Amino acid sequence: MIVEMKKLVLIAHRSDRHKLFREFQRSKSVEIVETKEIENTSRLNNQESIETIRENLSRIQFAFKYIKEQKKKAESLAKKTEKSEKPYIYTPMKTASLSSVMRMGFTDFEMISTREVEIMANVKDLEEISSKQNALSSEKAKLISEIESHNIYRELVRPYSYYKDTENAAVILGYVPATKKQLLKAIAEDESLNACIELLGAEKYQSFIAVVLKENQDELISRLQDLDYVRTVSSLEKTPQQAIAEAEEAISGIDDEMTELMDRALVKETFFDDMKILYDYYLVEIQRNTALDNFATTKKSFVLTAWYPKEYEEKLKDTLDNISDTIVYEFRDPEEDDVVPTYVRSSKLTDPYQDVTNMYSAPKYGTDLDPNPIMMLFYFIFFGIMMADAVYGFLLAVGGFVLYKIKKPTPGKGRLMLVIAMGGISTMIWGILFGSYLGFPTSSMDISLAILFNPLDEPIYMLLMCFGLGLVQILVGMIVSAINSFKHGKWADAVGDQISWLAIIGGIACIALALLLGLGGDAVKYTGIGLAVAGVVLLLAKGAVGKKGGAAVKGVLGRVGKLYDGVNLVSDILSYSRLFGLALSGGVVAMVVNMICEVVAGFFPANIQFIGYIICIPVYIVGHVFNIGISALGAYVHDARLQYIEFYGKFYEGGGHVFKPYGTDVKYTYIEPAESGSELA
Numbered sequence: 001m002i003v004e005m006k007k008l009v010l011i012a013h014r015s016d017r018h019k020l021f022r023e024f025q026r027s028k029s030v031e032i033v034e035t036k037e038i039e040n041t042s043r044l045n046n047q048e049s050i051e052t053i054r055e056n057l058s059r060i061q062f063a064f065k066y067i068k069e070q071k072k073k074a075e076s077l078a079k080k081t082e083k084s085e086k087p088y089i090y091t092p093m094k095t096a097s098l099s100s101v102m103r104m105g106f107t108d109f110e111m112i113s114t115r116e117v118e119i120m121a122n123v124k125d126l127e128e129i130s131s132k133q134n135a136l137s138s139e140k141a142k143l144i145s146e147i148e149s150h151n152i153y154r155e156l157v158r159p160y161s162y163y164k165d166t167e168n169a170a171v172i173l174g175y176v177p178a179t180k181k182q183l184l185k186a187i188a189e190d191e192s193l194n195a196c197i198e199l200l201g202a203e204k205y206q207s208f209i210a211v212v213l214k215e216n217q218d219e220l221i222s223r224l225q226d227l228d229y230v231r232t233v234s235s236l237e238k239t240p241q242q243a244i245a246e247a248e249e250a251i252s253g254i255d256d257e258m259t260e261l262m263d264r265a266l267v268k269e270t271f272f273d274d275m276k277i278l279y280d281y282y283l284v285e286i287q288r289n290t291a292l293d294n295f296a297t298t299k300k301s302f303v304l305t306a307w308y309p310k311e312y313e314e315k316l317k318d319t320l321d322n323i324s325d326t327i328v329y330e331f332r333d334p335e336e337d338d339v340v341p342t343y344v345r346s347s348k349l350t351d352p353y354q355d356v357t358n359m360y361s362a363p364k365y366g367t368d369l370d371p372n373p374i375m376m377l378f379y380f381i382f383f384g385i386m387m388a389d390a391v392y393g394f395l396l397a398v399g400g401f402v403l404y405k406i407k408k409p410t411p412g413k414g415r416l417m418l419v420i421a422m423g424g425i426s427t428m429i430w431g432i433l434f435g436s437y438l439g440f441p442t443s444s445m446d447i448s449l450a451i452l453f454n455p456l457d458e459p460i461y462m463l464l465m466c467f468g469l470g471l472v473q474i475l476v477g478m479i480v481s482a483i484n485s486f487k488h489g490k491w492a493d494a495v496g497d498q499i500s501w502l503a504i505i506g507g508i509a510c511i512a513l514a515l516l517l518g519l520g521g522d523a524v525k526y527t528g529i530g531l532a533v534a535g536v537v538l539l540l541a542k543g544a545v546g547k548k549g550g551a552a553v554k555g556v557l558g559r560v561g562k563l564y565d566g567v568n569l570v571s572d573i574l575s576y577s578r579l580f581g582l583a584l585s586g587g588v589v590a591m592v593v594n595m596i597c598e599v600v601a602g603f604f605p606a607n608i609q610f611i612g613y614i615i616c617i618p619v620y621i622v623g624h625v626f627n628i629g630i631s632a633l634g635a636y637v638h639d640a641r642l643q644y645i646e647f648y649g650k651f652y653e654g655g656g657h658v659f660k661p662y663g664t665d666v667k668y669t670y671i672e673p674a675e676s677g678s679e680l681a
Contacts, residue, residue, distance in 0.1 A: 002363055002370045003343045004310040005659070009035075010320070010329040011303050019323045020304070021288050025663030026106045028673070029316055030306035031341055032287075032662050034294040038303060041296035046289035053282050053289070056120065060279045063123045066130055067272065070265045077259070088259070093269040101410050102273065102669050109671055112277045119278050122271045129265045133258060140254045143247045150240040150247070152207045153232070155200045159242075160234035163209065170217040172210040174224070174231040181206045187223055195220050276668035284663050291662065307659065309343050340365040343659035350376050352418035360644045361654030368653055369484050375643050378473050379419075382642060384426025385466070386582040386635040388455070389590060391438045392628050393431050396424025410670035420632060423639075438624060439590025455580075456587055463580045470576030470646065471505075474569065477650030478502055484651055496542025496559075500535045501569070507532025539563070572646050578638050586631040593623030 008030060012020065024030050074090040081087045112119075152175050153160075163173045176184055181199070184206055188197035195212035212220045236243060296303040308316055313331060320329055334340045342365045344354060353376040357363070363370060387393065400421025404414055431437065435450030448454055455462040478498045485494035510528025514521065539562055543555030597620050601612035648654070663671075 001345050002365065002368070003345050005307050005334065005340050005343065005365060006310045006313065007332040007334060007338070008306045008308055008316070008329060009303065009332060010306075010327060011301060012324065012327045013301055014297075016324050016327060017292070017302065020327075021291070021662070022110075023319050023323060024306075024661075025284065025671070027312075027315070027319060028661040028664055028671075029312045029319075030308045030662055031660055032291040032294065032304065032306045035296045035303050035305040038296040041298055041303065044292050044295065044297055046293050050286055050289050053285050057279060057282050059120070059123050059127065060275050060282075062130075063126050063268070063275055064272075066126055067265065067269060070262050071269075074262060074266060077262075090266075093266075093272075100668075101413065102276065103410065103672055104277070104669055106671050109277065109281065109669060112274065112281050115274060116278060116281075119271055119274050122268050123275070126265055126268055129261050133261050136254050136258055136261075140251055140258075143251050143254070147244050147247045147251075149232075150243045151203075152205050153200065153240040154244070155207075156209075156240050159238050160232075160236040160240075165214075168214060169211050170214050172212070172217075172220070172224075172231060173207075173233070174210075174229050175205040175207040176224070176227040176229045178202045178204055178206045180227045183227055184208060187220070187227075193220055193223075280666035280669045283666050287662060287665060306662070307341050309659070334366070339657075341659035342656040344370055344372065346370075346372055352415040352422065353379060355415040356419065356640055356643065358658060359640070360648060361652075362656040362658045364653050364656035367488075368656070369480060369487075369651075371480075371648065371652055374476060374480065375647065378469075378476075378647065379639055379643060380422060380426045381469065382579055382639045383423035383635045384428075384430040385469075385579050386638065387423070387427040387586055387631050388430040388434050388583045389436045389438065389586065390428050390431030392586075392590075392624075392631070393424045393426070393428030395628060396427060396632060397421050398424070400424055420636070423632070423635065427635075436587060436590070439587065439594045455583055456591070459580070459584065462583065463577065466576045466579040467573055469579070470573045470642075473576075473642075473647050474572055474650060475502065475505065477647050481651030492542055492545045495538055496545070497539075500539035500542075501565070503531045503535030503538065504566070505535075505569075507535060536563070572649075575646055576642065578642070582631070582634050582638060586627060586634075589627045589631075590624065593620065593627065596623070 010020075024032070071092060074088070075092070077088045078090040153173070156163075160173070163171045165171055181202055184197070184199065187193070188195070188199070188208075193212060194216050195210055197208055197210045200207040200209070210220065210224075238246070291304075294305075317331075320327055342363050344363065346354060350372045353372050356379060357372055357375065384393065387396075400417050400423075404417040404421065407414060407417070409417075433450070433452045435448055435454055437449070448457070453461050478501060482494040482498035482502075485491070485498065507528040507530070510524050510531060512528075514525035514528065540556045540559045543557070543559035544552035545555075547555050597613075597616035600616050600619065601609055604612040
């Protein structure tokens with residue numbers, strides 16, 4: 001049911017703003033919107049404050065991500081060193097994950113502001129630790145690069161400074177790519193150069209020492225350049241091994257320092273929950289500052305506009321009266337040009353399916369009917385048909401409800417788990433009707449457990465049933481559209497666009513019953529002809545509504561093209577073949593898994609066939625788990641597609657926005673209501 005909404009227009013002294021915001025957040029009863037322009041008033045500009053808060057939000061988000069990264073590094077280091085002489089010991093703190101929502105009272109939530117400085121100081125510590133780690137990482141990368149450069153000359157036993165020119169000879173210390181080792185050997189063997197070239201070790205690069213008379217230096221260098229050689233000139237009073245040892249020692253020190261910094265960062269896990277609460281507190285602060293910008297203000301007062309469900313009017317009145325006797329307010333009905341938020345109150349059975357509709361588009365207030373009670377029934381039925389296995393359904397239902405019970409999501413959350421669980425009930429029902437239990441019995445067996453029929457044995461019946469259910473849903477969509485049109489006084493649309501097609505379809509159905517199935521005889525046949533003709537007349541007559549003479553005739557002729565919608569109708573019905581396709585594909589996969597296990601077990605002689613069955617256990621489990629997962633995903637997506645395109649396309653406008661009370665647009669916390677029934681779930 002779409003709840004009736006009303007508008008609150010309030011004038012109050014600036015000193016009452018904090019109390020108002022506090023009570024609105026506590027009661028979760030109003031959505032604050034922009035107040036229209038009023039003469040002699042102005043707008044505040046809190047963008048600078050909002051940007052500061054957004055910066056703090058980004059810093060806290062960094063802290064979440066950084067701590068998570070450090071935890072992974074600590075776990076990896078502990079696992080890597082568990083068998084070493086100095087194992088790293090890490091015991092994770094028990095903190096709620098970022099995906100969990102904390103329940104808390106309003107007073108506790110407010111109190112986080114008193115610890116803001118302390119919490120943000122810890123965020124700053126994490127930023128500084130991260131900065132130091134980044135600097136150390138850069139230094140370590142530089143040392144690793146140095147080790148790689150020294151490794152090229154690892155065989156040298158003298159310091160780099162030893163290899164320098166003499167009065168008559170030039171000394172070249174360098175390397176070429178290892179792929180050009182043979183070309184370098186050829187140069188070394190060329191006696192015309194009067195050069196002595198000693199090849200050192202080679203992996204990625206072939207290093208060498210060349211001693212050549214200075215008069216031949218240029219020629220040697222020219223030939224080396226053809227090999228892409230790199231010359232090394234160093235005054236280091238160290239051998240490569242000494243330089244490598246020093247760099248490795250420095251890296252070891254950096255690793256120790258990095259581990260120490262990681263430990264310092266992990267201590268901040270104790271503030272993890274506080275950071276989550278402060279994050280949501282900042283989100284509410286952004287909402288507050290945005291609301292302030294939307295007020296029409298004077299030096300001492302302001303005008304606030306908000307939407308609220310009419311059923312909360314008395315509680316809202318009591319709240320406002322208790323805040324201050326200087327507050328002046330008025331409750332108004334929506335005006336024609338108002339953009340009114342939509343608040344849908346559903347039964348426990350229908351509520352989970354609100355998320356299915358909202359993923360498409362929220363109902364538009366004043367235009368749409370609540371589609372969830374009707375859509376929920378079809379979604380429930382179609383989900384079960386597309387999976388149609390009693391055991392699969394049982395597992396989905398139990399898994400969904402148990403998971404919901406364990407996670408205990410806050411009101412309005414976790415609906416997908418309930419949609420899947422209820423889909424499991426439908427799957428179990430249809431599995432029993434079709435006689436399918438983990439893919440047994442297969443179509444090759446002589447037994448049948450089906451109450452209706454086995455879709456694999458009688459696919460035509462299955463296809464016709466899917467088309468029939470599709471036609472029923474489309475007709476229901478037309479009826480809902482007609483009711484909605486009558487509700488808004490659009491009787492011509494209701495009669496000419498919906499009732500006309502209901503008559504045409506009903507007429508065709510009667511004719512088919514009489515001619516194809518021989519039911520009812522001439523009475524049914526002529527009744528069908530009459531309905532079809534009446535439907536065509538109603539469809540064409542709409543073009544003449546409100547017109548006279550030639551304009552009416554043109555209007556009627558212009559509606560002839562509307563008869564082509566019958567082709568679209570047939571196309572829509574054919575779309576329901578996806579029910580047939582997914583049902584058969586899931587059943588075939590289950591059957592194939594069973595057959596694979598039978599074949600594997602059949603390879604073993606009868607006296608040891610139990611070994612084959614043992615081998616088949618993981619194959620059987622993995623195969624059916626995979627089939628449940630892929631079938632559930634397909635059923636969820638394609639079921640939603642049928643509702644969005646084939647069903648909602650007949651009557652649903654959408655485009656509304658969900659009513660979002662002030663202070664509820666948070667991420668990590670849920671404020672428990674101060675008293676039962678005082679908030680919108």
